[in-house]
Amino acid sequence: MADAAEREWLERQIARRAPLSNDGQMALRALSLVTRTYEPSQYLLREGDRPKHCSFLRSGFVYRHKIVGNGGRQIVAIHLEGDFVDVQNILLTESDHNIQALTMTKVLCISREDLVAVSLAHPSLARALWRESLLEASIMREWVANVGRRDARSRTAHMLCELAIRQEAAGIGPREAFDLPMTQEQLxxxxxxxxxxxNRTLKSLEAAALIARSKRSVTVTDWHGLQRVADFTSGYLHLPDVDH
Amino acid sequence: MADAAEREWLERQIARRAPLSNDGQMALRALSLVTRTYEPSQYLLREGDRPKHCSFLRSGFVYRHKIVGNGGRQIVAIHLEGDFVDVQNILLTESDHNIQALTMTKVLCISREDLVAVSLAHPSLARALWRESLLEASIMREWVANVGRRDARSRTAHMLCELAIRQEAAGIGPREAFDLPMTQEQLxxxxxxxxxxxNRTLKSLEAAALIARSKRSVTVTDWHGLQRVADFTSGYLHLPDVDH
DNA sequence: CGAATCGTTGATTCAACTCAACGCGAGTGG
DNA sequence: CCACTCGCGTTGAGTTGAATCAACGATTCG
Incomplete structure (x- = not known):
């Protein structure tokens, strides 16, 4: 069982998406909450699994990916602290992709069935979680456009911009500096x-003085420049100051 | 206003996603419903718009797309009869992409605000629509993998398989023959x-006797062959016989 | 009939891939 | 404490799948 501080954190995270009514808050508090930890590269869920739990990312990084027939792998999402890792599976019984830890990771788990029941019974909660799943779909659309229609340089810069802004929006740190705990293979x-x-693309961004790198962390040295080569605008993230 | 037949159709479409309770059904019937038609290439919604309505595709084809900085366009979804075109905007005030008619199109519109209110008040309805938005996100993930990790031949075949199966699942026609009212530019x-x-890829699929084409329609002459080169499995479509 | 749109084909170019080698730092074990 | 390994980053050389450029058919439509 997770303690009161974790509960409070979870409540804040959900309320960040959409305000919670009193009874929604109460119902959420009545749910049992379990903390779980994962090692880097450990699976949280595999394609074909029927998840029993939903997880909120308390700390660390996880990613979700699909394997294609020729042996290739496509990472379809990267999650950072505060993300609801499992929204996409909440109403689909069988997972269509894998979820894996990128770093040492702590998640808060809620029974899927209970969360669905409570959400459907409490509109403010349903709104928050449903909205979250729509936001994720929006990010996915941008990824399709990114992979389909931008060249390597722009595409890579775009992902860096997105992670920077998402980190900032989640209150984890400034857009100018963030951890990117991925190998170049994973990128x-x-x-x-x-x-x-x-590798070549990152070096080229570095050579253009847009970013600096050390180990697995990135410093943005020229935000506007990076944003320009990335063709990045944050509209699709539906940030609260712009859209609510 | 749309007539009773349209209402019944809409109810069937929603119930296809998840069973509707009696009061959900009643509430749905109380909503005002408007039929609207669009010409080919007409916009249903533009990036930046704040949609007032949600639309269900009664007949025809529509697609959703994003424009990127270098002038490129990425189509992120194709909808056929029975699809809920606007789920993705239901809880996000500003649209992050364009929705455009591919053919002559008829849609049923419901006020967004009303639909949200009624959904949140009636769990069975919320479940159906929320599930639909998750399904769309799942399709989007597969598109990311398709565009990111499959070569032109496999990628093209994959989209054909998807459309064939979706058409079959929607009860529009068999997987072996379907309309594909898109120019090669749009494809x-x-x-x-x-x-x-x-063009070259389609001809190569045709030369391999996997498909046949005439005008804007496709016949699948070797389903298993097509599926094999496409690396297609239908799991991500979460079809009811497999997953409910 | 002319204009426009879309499909088809060939020749050429280029961005990204493949293959291969090497460097480097972090463990690890003798 | 050094030698060895292993995973990851870096770099170069050569290859290739898809893009680009350009022209020409076919079909539709006013």
Whole structure:
């Protein structure tokens, strides 16, 4: 069981999406909440599994991916602290993709069945979670456009911009500096490129003085420049100051 | 106002996603419903618009797309009869993409605000629509993988398989023959390829006796063969016989 | 009949992939 | 404490799948 601080954190995270009514808050508090931890590269869920729980990412990074027939892998989402990892499975009984930890990770789990029941019974909760799943779909659309229609340089820059802004919006840190705990192989799998080409692309962004790198963290040295080569606008993230 | 037959159709479509309770059904019937038609290439909604209505596709084809900075376009979804075109905007005030008619199209419109209110008040309705938005997100994930990790041949075949199965699942027709009312330019924009390359790829699929084409319709002459080169499995469509 | 749109085809170019080697730092075990 | 390994990043050389450029048919429509 998770303690009161975790509960409070969860409540804040959900309320960040849409305000919770009193009874929604109460119902949420009545749900049992379990903390779970995962090692890097450990699976939270596999394609074909029928998840019993939904998880909120308390700390660390996780990613979701699909394997295609020729052995390739496509990463379809990257989650950071505060993300609801499992929205996409909440009403679909069988998972269509894998969820894996990128770093040491802590998640808060709620029974899927209970969460569905409580959400459907409490409109403010349903609104928050439903909205979250729509937001994720919006991000996915942008990824399709990114992978389908931007070249490697722009595409890579775009992902960096997105992660920077999402981190900022989640209150984890400023857009100018963030951890990116992924190998270049994984970055390639997220962007539909090869590790070798990711390497060249990152070096080119660095050479253009747009970013600096050290180990697995990135500093944005020229935000506007990066945004420009990325063709990035944050509309699709539906941030609260713009859209509510 | 739409007539009783349209209402009944709509009810069937929603119930196809998840069973509707009696009071959900009643509440749905109380909503005012408007029929609207669109010409080919007419916009249903533009990026940046704040939609007032949600639309269900009564007949015809529509597609949704994003424009990227270099002038490129990426089609992120294709909808056929029975699809809920606007789920993705139901809880996000500003649209992050364009929705456009592919053919002559008829849609049934419901006030967005009303639909949200009624859904949140009636769990069975919320479940059906929420599930639909998750299903769309699942399709989007597969598109990311398709565009990111499959070559032109496999990628194109995959989209054909998807459309065939979706048409079959929607009860519009068999998987072996379907309309594909898109130019090769549009197909390219959906698959992250150029029109010229789409042309060559389609001809190659035809030369391999997997499909036959005439005008804007496709016949699948070798379903298993097509499915094999497409690396297609229908799991991500979460069809009712497999997953409910 | 002319104009426009879309499909088809060939020739050429290029962005990203493949293959291969090497460097480097973090463990690990003798 | 050093030698060894292993995973990851880096770099170069050569290849290729898809893009680009350009022209020409076919079909539709006013």
């Amino acid at each position: 390639g799998d997220a962007l539909g490129l090869t590790a070798v080409h990711i | 390219g924009d959906a698959l992250g390829l150029t029109a010229v390359h789409i």
